[in-house]
Amino acid sequence: MGTYIARRLAHAALTLLAVATILFVLFRLMPGDPTAQVISPALDGAAQARLKAAFGLDRPLWQQYLIYLANVATLEWGQSFTTFEPVARIVADRMVNTLLLMSAGLAMAIGFGGALGMLMAWRRGGPLDIGATLAALVFQAAPPFVTGILLLMVLSYNLDLLPSAGMLTPGSKLFGLWEIVTSADFLSHLVLPTAAITVYYLATPMLIMRDSMLEVMGSDYVEFARAKGLSPAVVMVRHAARNALLGIVTVASLLLGFAIGGQVVVETVFSWPGMGKLMVEAATRHDYPVAQATFFMLATLVVGLNLLTDLSYGWLDPRIRTGHAR
Amino acid sequence: MTAVLRFLAEQWRIIRADRLGMIGALIVGFALLVALLAPYIAPHDPWTSLRAADGRMAVLRPPSWEYLLGTTSLARDILSQMIWATRTTVAIGLVSGLISILIGANIGLIAGYYGGRIDEVLMRLTDIVYGMPFLPFVIVLIALFGRSISFVVLAIVVIVWRTSARVIRAQTLSLRERQFVTAARARGAGDLRIIYLHIMPNVLPLLLLYTAFNIAWAIITEASASFLGFGDPDLVTWGGILFDLWTSGRIRTAWWWFAPPALAIVVFVAALVFISRAYETVANPRLQER
Amino acid sequence: MAPRDGAPPLLEVRNLRVRYRTRRGAVHAVDGVSFAIGEGEVLGVAGESGCGKSTLVRALLRLLPPGAVMAADKLAFRGRDLLALPDRTFRREVLWKQLALVPQSAQNSLNPAYRVGDQIVEALQAHADMTGAQARERVAALFDIVGLEPGLARRFPHEFSGGMRQRAMIAMALALEPPLVIMDEPTTGLDVLVQERILRRIAEIRARVKSSILLITHDIAVIAEMADRIAVMYAGRIVEQGSTAAMFAAPFHPYTLGLQNAFPSIAKPGKELISIPGHPPALAAPIGGCGFAARCPFAQPRCGDARPPEVAVGPPGGPAHDAACVRLADVAEIRRAAREKSTWRS
Numbered sequence: 001m002g003t004y005i006a007r008r009l010a011h012a013a014l015t016l017l018a019v020a021t022i023l024f025v026l027f028r029l030m031p032g033d034p035t036a037q038v039i040s041p042a043l044d045g046a047a048q049a050r051l052k053a054a055f056g057l058d059r060p061l062w063q064q065y066l067i068y069l070a071n072v073a074t075l076e077w078g079q080s081f082t083t084f085e086p087v088a089r090i091v092a093d094r095m096v097n098t099l100l101l102m103s104a105g106l107a108m109a110i111g112f113g114g115a116l117g118m119l120m121a122w123r124r125g126g127p128l129d130i131g132a133t134l135a136a137l138v139f140q141a142a143p144p145f146v147t148g149i150l151l152l153m154v155l156s157y158n159l160d161l162l163p164s165a166g167m168l169t170p171g172s173k174l175f176g177l178w179e180i181v182t183s184a185d186f187l188s189h190l191v192l193p194t195a196a197i198t199v200y201y202l203a204t205p206m207l208i209m210r211d212s213m214l215e216v217m218g219s220d221y222v223e224f225a226r227a228k229g230l231s232p233a234v235v236m237v238r239h240a241a242r243n244a245l246l247g248i249v250t251v252a253s254l255l256l257g258f259a260i261g262g263q264v265v266v267e268t269v270f271s272w273p274g275m276g277k278l279m280v281e282a283a284t285r286h287d288y289p290v291a292q293a294t295f296f297m298l299a300t301l302v303v304g305l306n307l308l309t310d311l312s313y314g315w316l317d318p319r320i321r322t323g324h325a326r
Numbered sequence: 327m328t329a330v331l332r333f334l335a336e337q338w339r340i341i342r343a344d345r346l347g348m349i350g351a352l353i354v355g356f357a358l359l360v361a362l363l364a365p366y367i368a369p370h371d372p373w374t375s376l377r378a379a380d381g382r383m384a385v386l387r388p389p390s391w392e393y394l395l396g397t398t399s400l401a402r403d404i405l406s407q408m409i410w411a412t413r414t415t416v417a418i419g420l421v422s423g424l425i426s427i428l429i430g431a432n433i434g435l436i437a438g439y440y441g442g443r444i445d446e447v448l449m450r451l452t453d454i455v456y457g458m459p460f461l462p463f464v465i466v467l468i469a470l471f472g473r474s475i476s477f478v479v480l481a482i483v484v485i486v487w488r489t490s491a492r493v494i495r496a497q498t499l500s501l502r503e504r505q506f507v508t509a510a511r512a513r514g515a516g517d518l519r520i521i522y523l524h525i526m527p528n529v530l531p532l533l534l535l536y537t538a539f540n541i542a543w544a545i546i547t548e549a550s551a552s553f554l555g556f557g558d559p560d561l562v563t564w565g566g567i568l569f570d571l572w573t574s575g576r577i578r579t580a581w582w583w584f585a586p587p588a589l590a591i592v593v594f595v596a597a598l599v600f601i602s603r604a605y606e607t608v609a610n611p612r613l614q615e616r
Numbered sequence: 617m618a619p620r621d622g623a624p625p626l627l628e629v630r631n632l633r634v635r636y637r638t639r640r641g642a643v644h645a646v647d648g649v650s651f652a653i654g655e656g657e658v659l660g661v662a663g664e665s666g667c668g669k670s671t672l673v674r675a676l677l678r679l680l681p682p683g684a685v686m687a688a689d690k691l692a693f694r695g696r697d698l699l700a701l702p703d704r705t706f707r708r709e710v711l712w713k714q715l716a717l718v719p720q721s722a723q724n725s726l727n728p729a730y731r732v733g734d735q736i737v738e739a740l741q742a743h744a745d746m747t748g749a750q751a752r753e754r755v756a757a758l759f760d761i762v763g764l765e766p767g768l769a770r771r772f773p774h775e776f777s778g779g780m781r782q783r784a785m786i787a788m789a790l791a792l793e794p795p796l797v798i799m800d801e802p803t804t805g806l807d808v809l810v811q812e813r814i815l816r817r818i819a820e821i822r823a824r825v826k827s828s829i830l831l832i833t834h835d836i837a838v839i840a841e842m843a844d845r846i847a848v849m850y851a852g853r854i855v856e857q858g859s860t861a862a863m864f865a866a867p868f869h870p871y872t873l874g875l876q877n878a879f880p881s882i883a884k885p886g887k888e889l890i891s892i893p894g895h896p897p898a899l900a901a902p903i904g905g906c907g908f909a910a911r912c913p914f915a916q917p918r919c920g921d922a923r924p925p926e927v928a929v930g931p932p933g934g935p936a937h938d939a940a941c942v943r944l945a946d947v948a949e950i951r952r953a954a955r956e957k958s959t960w961r962s
Binding site: 011014015016018019022023026027029030031137138140141142143145146149150152153157258260261264265268276279280283284286291292294295298299301302303306 | 458459462465466467470472542543546549554577591592593594595598599600
Binding site for chain 1: 679
């Protein structure tokens with residue numbers, strides 16, 4: 001297991017290095033003055049020169065690259081063009097908000113999707129199986145901003161059941177992460193964006209779980225578990241679903257690649273103060289330091305979550321845990 | 327020519343065998359027809375602000391006999407916008423979907439066939455692309471290089487090939503060891519000949535399945551980017567119509583402005599998913615019994 | 617210990633039928649099978665694959681897939697009517713406690729996600745009131761019986777060799793000392809040496825544990841070594857059954873003769889092997905006459921007329937021996953011809 005973890009970690013680090021390099025290259029290819037990526041054109045000449053030296057932009061390209069990598073590694077992104085705050089500080093808060101919404105959505109999607117897929121396979125061809133398959137195909141086709149707007153129109157604008165925007169009611173006096181996430185205000189703001197994300201992600205884990213359940217249910221060890229006289233629920237959950245979970249984990253990386261996109265859109269629709277919304281705003285205003293930082297942090301999120309799925313795969317499959325697999 | 331016809335007939339047979347696939351094919355066919363005929367069937371220019379008979383601007387009119395799908399806050403005819411948007415959105419989807427499958431299939435075939443160092447390098451490359459958040463990459467690229475259709479397509483193509491490459495590589499790996507490949511090699515067939523004449527026909531259902539998927543992903547991504555304001559401002563797309571609605575602030579009332587583009591995206595992407603499922607049963611015979 | 621003795625047999629099956637519904641119509645996989653197993657007895661069921669042996673096992677354990685229909689005139693375990701038992705009661709009171717299985721594919725029947733010992737503990741705790749510690753202790757004792765190091769209970773299935781997995785499955789089957797163990801092809805897929813060791817181990821266990829065994833195999837040699845009585849199955853029916861000694865000394869059914877030709881004999885090592893040409897039928901439609909007629913070198917037109925009844929062929933007063941063939945009267949001639957290779961050419 002040790003070498004497995006080490007190898008996964010090395011892969012993740014390599015991928016991030018590649019992402020940082022691609023960012024560096026892209027920003028050099030950008031039309032216009034390359035220094036414009038970190039130094040606001042709004043500053044006066046002396047201030048620009050000072051920053052240029054601080055970021056090493058007066059040095060040769062390869063040195064710039066190394067300085068850039070060092071800055072990325074230490075989360076030194078300069079300051080925002082629009083608010084002149086240090087980018088790292090802006091991003092840190094937003095990252096927490098994004099993680100809150102994303103983990104709620106993914107947990108719901110995988111939890112519900114997995115459970116539904118399990119039941120669909122168990123009663124294959126039944127009304128749940130057919131209905132949920134069709135619904136999943138349609139929901140999969142609905143981009144999250146469409147479902148998001150639809151939810152807003154019905155539940156917020158028309159029925160006025162839930163708040164339509166933000167993470168807390170403006171003027172909220174709540175303080176500290178724990179106080180915020182346990183407040184009714186936060187939770188009521190969380191419902192709609194989470195629902196939009198869940199609906200969008202649900203289909204993949206559900207259909208995958210259904211398929212791998214069907215495969216596992218035909219296996220000898222599930223039939224044998226029935227022969228042991230275990231109850232159907234125990235056979236379904238402990239023997240079939242436990243192994244079918246591996247199927248979900250295998251496609252989780254695919255899901256995550258798209259999850260970030262959904263996240264960006266949903267944050268924008270529901271004005272959720274997260275990284276995605278920040279990134280869209282920064283990109284729209286050509287606030288390049290913030291855009292770069294948010295992009296890299298979102299990439300880190302993807303790579304980190306992929307790493308997590310790899311590790312949970314290792315944990316779920318004893319063949320990897322005990323070091324017997326390739 | 328006959329080979330092409332036979333190929334098309336075969337595809338038709340596969341799709342027709344699956345009821346949902348058939349529905350999907352009809353929807354896609356209808357969209358293609360609208361896209362081709364757009365200049366002839368659109369009742370108005372999609373960019374012109376229309377005046378009603380009384381000389382006032384026809385702003386935010388709900389659907390009526392005059393404006394079948396209503397008008398926008400800038401008094402533009404939504405039906406005409408939808409017809410032109412179908413043309414651009416479908417074109418973007420097809421172009422990016424086809425280019426990306428071309429890249430993905432070749433990378434998958436080459437990595438799977440040659441294996442070893444080549445496979446290692448190509449798959450590491452694929453891993454790196456998997457580390458790129460898709461939509462954020464599109465947004466950054468457009469923010470840097472400008473809101474033009476070519477960068478939208480480029481950004482989509484650069485990312486979306488990754489899944490098809492992985493899947494086709496896996497399939498190629500197993501085909502490589504099969505008898506017809508070793509036999510072809512024994513007859514002295516070259517690598518390229520084996521890859522494209524012997525292996526590729528066998529991954530074809532998978533390839534078509536992922537072509538449909540890639541088009542679907544391209545359309546969802548284009549719509550998302552346009553909705554966020556990163557579309558080409560000179561073109562009207564389904565996502566762009568929704569962006570106009572969102573920024574107009576009329577989202578609470580103008581349901582007729584929301585419904586057509588939203589439905590178009592969902593129905594068209596669902597149609598592609600239906601078609602891909604028809605191929606899934608061919609690509610993966612195990613599924614046929616399910 | 618033949619079923620004709622006074623006491624009720626351990627398991628009595630009369631006219632068991634199993635029908636699968638498929639897209640191409642019904643398949644009569646088991647078509648009226650009757651047999652009985654006495655206490656402590658080993659009954660071997662022989663036949664090629666596709667003769668309905670596995671379906672028979674599934675039917676007895678109620679593991680038939682959806683779409684399969686089972687019926688029988690009688691299915692009794694120590695006089696208790698199994699047909700009347702609801703699924704839940706059957707699962708809780710009969711499965712594993714009374715009736716355990718060593719499955720055909722022992723290699724894949726252990727769940728790869730759990731430790732081998734834990735899977736046996738699971739079976740124990742599902743049916744017996746045991747603490748975790750007691751159950752683990754029992755597992756260690758069972759491992760000792762089947763000749764596995766008790767420490768191996770903490771290993772995962774993929775860390776076991778084929779032979780070790782087979783032993784673990786036998787240990788699991790013996791966990792609750794059930795009166796009847798069904799062993800479905802217990803040696804198939806193992807190499808000859810391991811097969812030999814497993815068989816010896818089963819024989820040793822038989823001396824210690826008094827379970828009856830229903831031994832399902834296509835391997836006549838295994839049956840000859842282990843079974844007290846043999847039932848030969850073909851096309852979903854039992855075509856001949858009797859004591860092992862009688863079945864080998866004086867078989868009556870042409871299919872039994874053919875099977876014996878096809879396997880190496882311990883008594884006659886250098887014997888030439890002759891296989892039966894053709895394959896068992898697909899059983900799509902119920903067969904009107906004798907199921908074997910299509911492949912039987914001794915078939916006559918009347919073989920297709922009606923299903924031949926099982927007739928007692930053993931010496932009067934001796935152990936039961938039944939065969940279902942219309943040409944029983946010609947048995948001496950058939951036995952002689954069956955030894956010739958030319959007889960079996962298609």
